[in-house]
Amino acid sequence: MEVDSTLLTILGVAAGILILTGWVEQIYKGYKTKSLKDVSKFLMIFISAGAILWLIYGIIVEDVFIIGTNVAAIALMMIVLGMKKIYDRKLRG
Secondary structure, eight states, X not given: OOOOHHHHHHHHHHHHHHHHHHHHHHXXXXXXXXXXXXXXXXXXXXXXXXXXXXXXXXXHHTOHHHHHHHHHHHHHXXXXXXXXXXXXXXXXX
């Protein structure tokens, strides 16, 4: 089955926006409350590992949407992990 390239572009952009919006909301909520205690470090590690593997896959198949989405996802996850580390330290501190 052949799929129109415009439809593929829309699909790729929509998927990226939906995936990344959740991370932006988490960053905003964490910044506002100064707490990310409910975010599991293990969840973040596994999702980061998955994003890295998807990034490698995207590079191999030369898919700009997979590459872009996962680079952005990794950056946002690093922000969440950094915020979590800072805020958790302040709670213990």
